[in-house]
Every structure is written in structure tokens, then in C-alpha cells.
Amino acid sequence: MDSPKPQDVATWLTENLGALHTFMRRRESNPQTAEDLTQKLAEQILKSEASGTRIENIGAYAWRAAHTTLVDHYRAKAQIPLDEVGDDFPGQREPAEHIHELRALLHPEIKNLPKRQKQVIWLRYYEGMRSREVAGVLGIAEVTVNNYHHLAIDRLRVALAKRGVTELEGALEH
Structure with a gap:
């Protein structure tokens, strides 16, 4: 065969x-x-x-x-906007304009995250690193990276919910 x-x-x-x-x-x-x-x-x-x-x-x-x-x-x-480059791949059915609107809403919220959470989001979604790689770069345990990641995502969801946005689909994946 x-x-x-x-x-x-x-x-x-x-x-x-x-x-x-x-x-x-x-x-x-x-x-x-x-x-x-x-x-x-x-x-x-x-x-x-x-x-x-x-x-x-x-x-x-x-x-x-x-x-x-x-x-x-x-x-x-020399413009590396975190909200523009993600590591998510096709499969989502949302129009591009909707994705850009969500990312525009996320940008100021990401800036307001605590330093470590912001670093984890940057490295995970802009640099495309896995938790283990982020841990190596930041010099912290992988479980700590995962905790910062989940805290950041939760904060972003709460911040966007206050603006009437109930999902992060297409803007950030985790």
C-alpha cells in the first residue's frame, strides 16, 4: 500500500x-x-x-x-502592538472588523494589567511562547506563569464585561 x-x-x-x-x-x-x-x-x-x-x-x-x-x-x-498580533489560527467565524473592535477595546485594558501579567500576555500572545518558555524568560516557575495568565485573562474579561463585551473570542485565545 x-x-x-x-x-x-x-x-x-x-x-x-x-x-x-x-x-x-x-x-x-x-x-x-x-x-x-x-x-x-x-x-x-x-x-x-x-x-x-x-x-x-x-x-x-x-x-x-x-x-x-x-x-x-x-x-x-517598529510598531509591535500586542493587540494586533496573536497566535490564534483560522477556525473562527467572526468578521475581521469585529476582531479589530475587540482588540481596540483590549489594548487599554492590557496596559492597565500589573507588570507580570502584562509580560505574560505579551510573551504568550505576541511572541507566541509556551508557558515553559515564558517561565524561562521571566525566571519564574511555569505554574506561576499559568497563574499570571489566568489572572490576566480574568481581569480582561471583567474589564470588557463592564463595557458590555461578554466574550474575548478572536481577540485572545487561551
């Missing part, structure tokens, strides 16, 4: 370019910039394949590359 043939990269990109653009648009408020980032991402993936990079799972490779492209974009602009 033959093993399944890996999906062709170009075919996968053709079928999923719209989803990649939606992913970019949810995180970049300028529609033209989101389109440019999507095109840059597609070109990078095709160049990687052409250079001989073996891509076993094109879906996982593409979504990780999409996240990296956004992080690089914000680093290059």
Missing part, C-alpha cells in the same frame, strides 16, 4: 489563499497591507519549495509562516 502523496504546495496555496488573506486581515487593519502580506507569504512559500525545502505538511507550514510574516512586519515597522 502506497503512502498518501503530500499535497502539491501550489494547489494548496490556490485553495487556501482566501483563508490566508482573512488571517492577515484580522490582524492588520490596513486592507492593502494585509493583501501585500498575503502575497509576500505566498511568494515565500513557493520560493522555499523551489529551493528544495521539503514541506511535509503544507497547511501547518503555511499557517506558521503566516504568523512569522506578521511578526516580521510589525518588527520592521
Whole structure:
């Protein structure tokens, strides 16, 4: 019995370019910039394949590359807004405008968090680190990182509930 043939990269990109653009648009408020980032991402993936990079799972490779492209974009602009870059992947059905509204509401609330909670949120959602990695960076136990994370999420939910927002879906995932 033959093993399944890996999906062709170009075919996968053709079928999923719209989803990649939606992913970019949810995180970049300028529609033209989101389109440019999507095109840059597609070109990078095709160049990687052409250079001989073996891509076993094109879906996982593409979504990780999409996240990296956004992080690089914000680093290059020297504007790294925590509320714009997340590590959540497609699957949510909310429109991009709703996501941007939630993130705009979250931004001042994140600024009001205690220092350690803010650091944990930054490292988890902007840097895309796991709890263990955050613990290493901050020099604290992993269980402490998880506690700070849960406290921060709870504070953000309470703050947004006071504004009439009852869910953080799409703005932060945990």
C-alpha cells in the first residue's frame, strides 16, 4: 500500500489563499497591507519549495509562516502592538472588523494589567511562547506563569464585561 502523496504546495496555496488573506486581515487593519502580506507569504512559500525545502505538511507550514510574516512586519515597522498580533489560527467565524473592535477595546485594558501579567500576555500572545518558555524568560516557575495568565485573562474579561463585551473570542485565545 502506497503512502498518501503530500499535497502539491501550489494547489494548496490556490485553495487556501482566501483563508490566508482573512488571517492577515484580522490582524492588520490596513486592507492593502494585509493583501501585500498575503502575497509576500505566498511568494515565500513557493520560493522555499523551489529551493528544495521539503514541506511535509503544507497547511501547518503555511499557517506558521503566516504568523512569522506578521511578526516580521510589525518588527520592521517598529510598531509591535500586542493587540494586533496573536497566535490564534483560522477556525473562527467572526468578521475581521469585529476582531479589530475587540482588540481596540483590549489594548487599554492590557496596559492597565500589573507588570507580570502584562509580560505574560505579551510573551504568550505576541511572541507566541509556551508557558515553559515564558517561565524561562521571566525566571519564574511555569505554574506561576499559568497563574499570571489566568489572572490576566480574568481581569480582561471583567474589564470588557463592564463595557458590555461578554466574550474575548478572536481577540485572545487561551
